[in-house]
Amino acid sequence: MTTRVLIVDDQEMVRDALRAVIDRRDEFTVVGDAADGEQAVAMAFDLRPDVVVMDVRMPGMTGVEATRRILTHWPRPEPPPRILVLTTFDLDEYVHAALRAGACGFLLKNSPPDQLAHALRVVADGEAMLAPSVTHRLIGAFTALPAGLVPGTPRPQAGRDRITDALTARELQVLVLVARGRSNLQIADDLGLTQANVKSRVNRILTRLGLDNRVQAAVLAHEAGLLPADPPKGPHR
Known part of the structure; x- marks a missing residue:
């Protein structure tokens, strides 16, 4: 099944390059490309892509x-598209805000073509494009953001007891592994489950x-203190 993609960037050269690669x-x-946010919203509603x-x-x-x-404001009965945000730098307050608003992950603009294709597959499959090496840094930036940075998007307030x-105990295990940046396949291997079973449990969570x-599940798990916030080992790039 073909994944339908909408490209959004204010630079025509970037849009053309992404279209050629995808x-x-x-x-x-590629079902369309938009040069600004307003066009992106209108085209997403009209073209119904799988990924933006x-x-x-x-x-x-x-x-x-x-x-x-x-x-x-998604007007269709089917689920809205998955959104993969583009950025020049891997730590950007706009990217953090977009992820908190519901985007599924981020990708650097200078990423190689194979990494872009991988990101599109991951996001289209409902997973988050968050490399474990940067998950802790992203979480730290999330929790430092004021709740009102993204209009209409409240900051999660559930504490450990509510979670x-x-x-269930198994779902808590899955949530912690999601917060550690593990993929469904990795979680399945860690817990002795099938990948389909993990996907079902993530959806229930x-x-x-x-x-x-x-x-957002990873952010909530960290904010609720469900796992240590120790920085990952090794140098950051």
Whole structure:
């Protein structure tokens, strides 16, 4: 099944380059490209892509606001598209805000083509594009953000007791591993489960906690103190 992609970036050269890379692979098709946030919202509603590759720093409506509008005002009966945000730097307050608004992950603009394809596959499959090496830094930046940075997107307030009351012991294990940046396949290997079983449990976790995606689940787990916030080993790049 082909993954339908909408590209959003205010630079025509970047849009053309992304289109060339994505359309080169049979598993993806670019259904359109937008030059700003307003176009992105309108085209997402009209074209119904599976994934939106969203630049965050754009004049006028930013990618953060466009992400929020697409996900909160989605007019279709089917689920809204997954949103993968683009950034020049791996630590950017706009990217953090977009992820908190419901985006599924981020990708650096200078990423190689194979990494872009991998990110699109991961996001289209409902997982978060968060490399374990940067998960702790992202979480730290999330929790430092004021709750009102993204209009209309409240900061999660559930504490440890509410989470433990809502989830089974196995679901808590899955949540902690999600917060550590583990993929469904890795979680399945860690816990001796099937990948389908893990995916089902992640979906139940999101539903029971009232969250949109794995990124928000990871943030919530860290904010609730469900796992140590020790920095990852090795140098950051």
